[in-house]
Amino acid sequence: MSLSPQEYMGSDATELARQITEGHTTPAELLDVAIAQYHRLNPQLNAVCQPMFEIARQRVKQPLAGPLAGVPILIKDAIQDYAGLPTGNGSKVFSRIPARQHSHIVQRLLNAGAVIMGKSNTPELALKGVTDPEAFGPSRNPWNMAHTTGGSSGGSAAAVASGMVPMAGANDGGGSIRIPAACCGLFGLRPSRGRVSVGPTHGEIWEGASSDLVLCRSVRDAALAMDVLAGPNRGDPFVLAPAALAFRDLAKREPGVLRIGYSTRSPVDTPVHPEAIRAVKNAAELLRSLGHEVVEAEPVYDGMALARCYLNMYFGQVAATLDQAREMGARDEEFELLTRTLAAFGRSMSSATYINSHRQWNQFGQALGSFYQQHDLFMTPALAHPPIRHEKANLPRKQTRVIELLLNTGLLPLLARWGALDNMVSDMARKNLTYVPFTQLANLTGTPAMSVPLHWTADGLPLGVQFCGPSASEALLLQLASQLEAAQPGPINGRL
Template identity: 40%
Template structure:
């Protein structure tokens, strides 16, 4: 394949179909992806590790191959998962020389489905921010406007997919880290129900149960297909959720039934989205009404604000990761090897007792019960994904000696106030790139279903995609 524009126009399922029929070879697909990475990555800084030679060798062996995504180029995030021939550094200087570890369960499932991993994408240190500007490797930039953030923490994945480097890429989501970058970069970003995708075998769960691993994609069908290849129980896993009888990619072909959909522009913290985003939320309401759904304005209860409980759940695992690295190296981490937010998180975790952690778990449970009761009168909830347009590079500082926790919290959670609640509750949530602002920036709208209703949520997303097609709306840095 020599036409990179044609390559970049495919979603993952479309590219897999081209490869399966022999119209494109896996090597042609991999070579096209590498060319686009080499063209755009010097500016966007999305891909931070490469295994191009190994990927080409795998593509030559693949042929038409087997598996749902046989021969399709893919990128892993430098966080949570381990790959046998690349280290996982968590975007931290302290892990810069970490050795590779055997493939995580989800990586094995990607490979079994035929995905060819080209490298790893950028993330903020320990995926702890809503922007992707690690001191270790420098900021990742938004393909719609390189002066702005692509969001975080899966910012590298979002920039890579939005710019045409690969059709889909791995993301992790502990507080919105798939959905926020998807909103910033005009992509589909889906966080599955808690436990639906594997975390092991290294971890029983991630970020105190807040995290799910999935992908950022250009289409709902890719999101559904990625769930098909990764869903299901794992050996020793903390959750046992059997693979559903019907494939998600089949379920989305059915028209969704009429739903009662609540909507709000204000987060439990009291933060309201900026007026232009609120106006687009109301346009989404009208589209859903036209599709036959009942839309109900609501105010989220103030006692479900997730921040304090979430911080006490994700900070201790971060501290434990650093402690284990110190033990392996036989020395303490130096200040210059960790960013300010990471050092702050260690201090918070060090002061916590076991009872403090259990209180945070109990608080998370109380929030989950409160949201379940609040949601009894409706089927789904609609919010915007982010509260403001993507901030400028450097506007949110979690890294430097100027770091101030209160200022960081205010900036980060004014930008992204709507996502972390559903990591607490474990509910499936999806960001869809339904509209753009007058200035041309994408804006994500978030739909949230009840836990376990992932198929129903994806059905509704597919119907919106059909009504408001977004695949031909592309950023300046495309292919």
């Protein structure tokens, strides 16, 4: 007998796999429930941009084996290529181009028996901390649809938080797993650089700053995803040694007594909302009650320098992507205004400027390495502000008109090349990171970090707490997260 919608929504992927293994339901029955949830929820949430129902229906007719056998999931419409289907990256241009082969991530999910039923929505080129692509429209937060899901894995977050699927693919190049996890009351782990391959089409994404995993509702599901997805693809430029044991086993161990440093100060000196500060302070008290040593301390680095380095990477990467699109016959005008603006800055930047900016990443890694000599983990707000309303993410109309004028007249790259827009870049760095200033440190240092759903605001919105660790410390993060999950379990799904 099939699970009821309520039972389905209340189960994580691990539990659904168990139900199938023990014969309480079948992959076909679960898929029917998941598709019914899609039809009920997606018109409101806009979480899925590309349904794959016929592919999924054919798959559940086949024998399935593995730890995710028969479990319906989504993959993200960025990086996670499914052969024969476009990986749209939130863009009209790339939504026309089918992938030639499965990505390592997709192949491993299929090898684990997962039933991929669609692709989740993402901002154009996965560039933003909100999910509002012009090509597919905004994804909405199940806890309050007037507010953002975060980004760039916002479609995945909306789908999991609403109970449409128990797990969905995600990637994180500047916080894109942790930000939507924090916005939607989910658990989100960003693995270390090199832990999960993004091959074979790609070697590394964004100079190794981006990592792939999933968004999920339980820590054990994240550990399961690590066991399924971790590992190299031949030819990868950076490979981590495998864990000594399965992450599912490691996650069950006690973390021991940890020394955890924390800070609620924005590294770019922008305001931090009282709810975000309260989230960390309450987490500190919870950690102390569990026996951990929690002290106010932070790595010593220049937050604005990190923000500028991060934007320079954006500029160069977006310029290269739009140049690639031009070679395929696309026009810049087919991309969104922000995307074209970033590309214009990238085209005006010299290769020496880009390389010198990239070389600074080592300074941030050294600062974090020094911090971890004295502390096991670093705790901050995941977001500097509760999930914002959709309209707050829009560029001011006056700024939009100025940028359009500079782009249309060809002045923007010229002025950028002369250095006349340096103040504009610094202002862009500060403004763009006002709501999400805490996540990029892990990306530029290649280290793991997670958002744990520990706080809900007075308005009933989730607000996650971030924990960062040294390279390859995913097991320790999962152990602490398991302990916190047991001590303070949260609501399972959004309100729909």
